[in-house]
Amino acid sequence: MSKSVIVVGTGNAALCAALAALESGARVTLLEKADKSLSGGNTKYTAGAMRFAYDGADDLLPLLRNPEDPRVKRADFGSYTTEKFANDLLGFNDGRPLSEEQEALVHQSGATLRWLASHGVKFEPIYSRQSFEKDGRHVFWGGLTLAAENEGVGLFDMELAAVERLGGTVRYSSAVTGLVTDAGRVCGVQIGQERLLADAVILACGGFEANGALRVKHMGENWEAAKVRGTPHNTGDGLLMALELGAADYGLYSGCHATPMDLHMADFGNLDLPPGERKNYRKISYFLGVMLNAHGARFVDEGANFRNYTYAQYGAAILEQPGQFA
Numbered sequence: 001m002s003k004s005v006i007v008v009g010t011g012n013a014a015l016c017a018a019l020a021a022l023e024s025g026a027r028v029t030l031l032e033k034a035d036k037s038l039s040g041g042n043t044k045y046t047a048g049a050m051r052f053a054y055d056g057a058d059d060l061l062p063l064l065r066n067p068e069d070p071r072v073k074r075a076d077f078g079s080y081t082t083e084k085f086a087n088d089l090l091g092f093n094d095g096r097p098l099s100e101e102q103e104a105l106v107h108q109s110g111a112t113l114r115w116l117a118s119h120g121v122k123f124e125p126i127y128s129r130q131s132f133e134k135d136g137r138h139v140f141w142g143g144l145t146l147a148a149e150n151e152g153v154g155l156f157d158m159e160l161a162a163v164e165r166l167g168g169t170v171r172y173s174s175a176v177t178g179l180v181t182d183a184g185r186v187c188g189v190q191i192g193q194e195r196l197l198a199d200a201v202i203l204a205c206g207g208f209e210a211n212g213a214l215r216v217k218h219m220g221e222n223w224e225a226a227k228v229r230g231t232p233h234n235t236g237d238g239l240l241m242a243l244e245l246g247a248a249d250y251g252l253y254s255g256c257h258a259t260p261m262d263l264h265m266a267d268f269g270n271l272d273l274p275p276g277e278r279k280n281y282r283k284i285s286y287f288l289g290v291m292l293n294a295h296g297a298r299f300v301d302e303g304a305n306f307r308n309y310t311y312a313q314y315g316a317a318i319l320e321q322p323g324q325f326a
C-alpha cells in the first residue's frame with residue numbers, strides 16, 4: 001500500500017514537495033487555505049525569475065520552452081557559476097558564512113531546474129530586465145537569466161498540471177488549523193472540526209509576512225505599516241502549529257526581502273492586474289536619482305550597486321524614516 005502524504009499549501013514549495021512525493025509513489029493531497037482564485041500563494045505574484053547556477057548556454061537550452069526562438073541564437077547568456085552565486089549570497093549575510101540551506105541552494109539549484117523542466121515546467125530568458133543589446137547580441141548579466149513562462153502564474157499552472165498528471169489532488173478553501181499527533185508523532189491535520197490522517201504531513205504554507213502582529217513581534221514596531229506584495233493568506237499558520245508542538249525555532253525571523261512600494265497601494269498584492277503590471281506597485285527607479293525622507297535628507301546610497309543588489313534592502317531603510325515614506 002502506498003504511503004499517504006498531506007501537503008499544506010499550493011505555492012512553489014508545496015507543489016515541488018508534492019511532485020517529489022508523487023514521484024516516489026505516494027498518494028498526495030494538497031490542502032489550500034485560499035479559494036481557487038487566490039491559491040498558489042506568493043508564487044503567483046512573482047515574476048517567476050529563477051536564480052540558479054549554470055556554466056553556459058548548454059545548461060540553459062533544455063530548460064527553455066522555445067529554444068528555437070531566433071533571439072536565443074543571438075544571446076550571450078554567459079555563466080553564473082556556483083562560486084559567483086555563493087559570493088552574491090555572502091554579500092547579504094552580514095559576515096555570516098553560508099548556511100546549510102544556502103549551500104544546498106547554490107549547489108542543487110541547477111539540478112532542481114532540470115528536474116522541474118523534466119516535469120514540463122519551462123522557462124524563458126528575461127530579455128527585458130536582465131539583458132542589454134550589444135553588437136546585435138542580447139548580453140545577460142546578474143545571474144538572473146531565466147523566468148518561468150508566463151511568470152509566477154505560469155510557474156503555478158505548469159507545476160499544478162504536473163502534480164495533477166501524476167495523480168495529486170488539491171482541496172481549496174481548506175485552511176489547516178492544527179496538527180494531529182499520535183504518541184508524539186504527527187499523523188494528520190485538523191481543518192476546523194475535520195480531521196484528516198496521513199503517513200506524512202509537509203508544511204509548505206508560507207511565512208508570516210501577512211500577519212501584522214507577528215511582524216511586530218519578530219521584526220519590530222516599524223513593520224506594522226509594511227504592505228505585503230503578495231497573498232493575504234501567509235499568516236504564519238504552519239510555523240505556529242509546528243512551534244506549538246515543540247519544533248525548534250530556526251532561521252532568520254528578523255530579516256526579510258522588503259522592496260520600496262507605492263505608499264498608496266492596498267495592503268496586499270493584486271492578482272487581477274495583468275502579469276507585467278503586477279509589479280507596478282514597486283518603486284525601484286531610485287538608482288536613477290536620489291530618495292529623500294520627510295526632512296529632505298538622503299538616507300541610503302541609491303547607487304551603491306546595481307538595483308538587483310539593493311532593492312530588497314531599501315524597503316526596510318524607508319520604514320526607518322520619519323513617517324515611513326520617501
Ligand SMILES: Cc1cc2nc3c(=O)[nH]c(=O)nc-3n(C[C@H](O)[C@H](O)[C@H](O)COP(=O)(O)OP(=O)(O)OC[C@H]3O[C@@H](n4cnc5c(N)ncnc54)[C@H](O)[C@@H]3O)c2cc1C
Nearest residue numbers: 009011012013033041042043046047049176205206230233
Ligand atoms: C511580488 C513578489 C514577487 C516575487 N518575485 C520573485 C521572483 O521573481 N523570483 C523568486 O524566486 N521569488 C520571488 N518572490 C518570492 C517568492 O514568492 C517566494 O519565495 C515563494 O513564493 C515561496 O514559496 P512558498 O511555496 O514557500 O510560499 P507561497 O507561494 O506563498 O505559498 C504558501 C501557500 O500556503 C497557503 N497557506 C497559508 N496558510 C495556510 C493554511 N493554514 N492552510 C492551508 N494553506 C495555507 C497560502 O494560501 C499559499 O497558497 C516574490 C514574492 C513576491 C510577493
